[in-house]
């Protein structure tokens with residue numbers, strides 16, 4: 001299939017306005033004749049469901065949580081970017097666009113990223129109107145702080161709980177529509193398939209997404225739901241690595257099942273490793289905790305200057321505060337004087353790994369570096385620091401039993417975000433007409449590396465300001481006749497879901513789904529994690545295939561399908577993770593270059609920076625499912641840059 005991004009022609013700054021004028025409109029009286037399914041009610045999904053219902057569409061919203069308020073978006077701590085330029089420090093829409101394109105190592109589509117920067121300013125107004133309690137300056141203006149990869153302060157925040165407060169805003173907008181009866185909310189419902197039917201369009205048969213199959217997680221009932229369009233807003237798949245900062249429930253099932261029905265999966269290997277997480281502490285850990293990037297505004301990252309000092313630290317002979325200033329290496333400040341501790345995440349993570357690989361890591365495992373607040377506490381006060389980051393410091397102390405006001409935090413990179421996802425065009429439509437993807441679930445705006453505070457911006461941009469326009473274009477061309485689940489494709493998809501459930505329950509092997517997940521996560525982290533090479537990736541592929549084979553003969557799922565059964569839920573998700581893992585490895589093997597979060601050891605500059613190969617790899621890799629156990633087909637969307645010059649990223 002030829003991938004048509006549908007990015008409008010014309011000057012960058014005019015594309016979105018022009019597009020909004022050119023897309024077809026559904027007249028207000030007709031909107032109530034269209035049903036739209038939104039799967040996922042995190043920031044992207046809740047914003048989309050509320051906005052579409054506000055426009056007049058009938059929305060059915062689904063989440064596997066017991067309330068939209070539980071979505072993983074609630075975990076977001078640091079903030080949300082917007083080009084408001086309240087600080088007068090030189091920000092602009094173009095600068096936010098430029099930072100995002102550059103930060104993503106020139107692997108994102110210009111038109112989408114510019115639109116994101118444009119609507120960023122509307123998001124803040126919308127959220128303030130909803131009552132989101134952003135931090136304010138003494139004069140009443142909203143406050144900003146800095147995040148990595150930018151030299152301006154453009155990050156809006158609500159202490160260390162920005163995601164929670166934004167989600168409460170989106171949830172109240174959604175609740176209003178639920179109360180009006182315009183949104184029908186289905187909680188504890190897991191989407192397990194997309195229903196795609198062949199429909200006659202202008203005399204030709206075309207595929208269209210017309211519904212979904214869900215399983216009620218309390219009763220086990222499998223149901224089908226029909227609509228004129230389906231929007232997936234189901235978040236990211238970082239948990240393929242088992243250990244990550246994502247909520248334990250996050251998974252790839254919804255986009256993966258859509259992928260198997262014809263939606264291309266783009267850049268699956270682009271994973272973000274966040275530099276500031278609490279290090280792994282033992283074999284039985286199931287979750288990692290993020291220390292927000294906002295801490296790098298004031299915290300200084302360092303390791304001991306020599307291996308010998310690091311060794312003494314690891315043995316517990318000395319502590320961090322015993323180490324003299326001249327025996328410390330503030331390696332980010334030394335190597336990147338222009339951005340210092342605020343280099344983007346991929347750069348900060350790689351450097352931390354490099355320090356640990358050199359034997360200068362700290363903590364009992366040697367897999368940690370310091371994030372030190374002594375200077376800012378001396379310069380201001382512990383109280384001032386607590387006002388900005390108090391809840392993060394508390395969280396750190398509860399987990400590590402160390403007081404970060406007195407001792408530097410120990411941090412290490414961990415899997416955090418997935419830039420890959422379902423391929424979408426400028427309208428956020430996947431390669432299945434009528435199926436859309438928004439938020440972290442799509443691949444669209446962050447290229448090979450997402451800048452901090454840009455995920456919330458994208459989720460809300462997609463939900464509040466993009467999909468409400470672009471979905472109309474498709475609906476206006478769809479007959480407003482009622483949709484039902486009578487088409488045989490619904491019964492077929494439902495039977496498929498039931499058969500898979502029965503299969504999982506019937507294997508009755510010896511290993512829990514969790515054991516398979518952990519084994520997969522280990523392979524993914526070791527061979528497709530912070531650093532990758534061809535040999536390791538080939539090994540990983542073979543190992544994942546073994547895991548898959550064993551899973552389908554030896555998994556043990558206790559209980560039945562007609563009840564709440566978390567082992568069954570988990571097994572289905574792990575099965576999808578295993579297949580995704582293999583595709584991630586294929587994608588990483590195909591991309592013979594380093595860019596952003598994808599660091600191929602064979603492609604590094606002399607000083608260890610990522611070596612891009614723009615002549616050959618300036619494309620989006622969009623993978624097409626070809627059938628069970630068949631290699632996937634690679635389709636390429638060539639990226640065209642008309643407004644930025646592709647340069648070696650430098651933060652020096």
Ligand SMILES: Cc1cc2nc3c(=O)[nH]c(=O)nc-3n(C[C@H](O)[C@H](O)[C@H](O)COP(=O)(O)OP(=O)(O)OC[C@H]3O[C@@H](n4cnc5c(N)ncnc54)[C@H](O)[C@@H]3O)c2cc1C
Nearest residue numbers: 040041042043044073076078079191235439440453455456
């Ligand atoms: C610890 C942490 C801190 C972060 N901090 C920041 C930050 O400060 N700033 C920033 O910009 N970004 C941050 N991020 C990233 C950001 O939080 C996420 O990218 C973003 O919230 C994702 O929003 P979403 O709406 O796309 O998905 P989610 O919030 O993950 O929502 C997914 C929704 O889909 C539903 N769902 C999923 N699958 C199914 C299914 N099969 N059936 C039914 N429902 C389903 C879930 O129930 C949920 O409602 C952070 C991430 C982490 C892990």
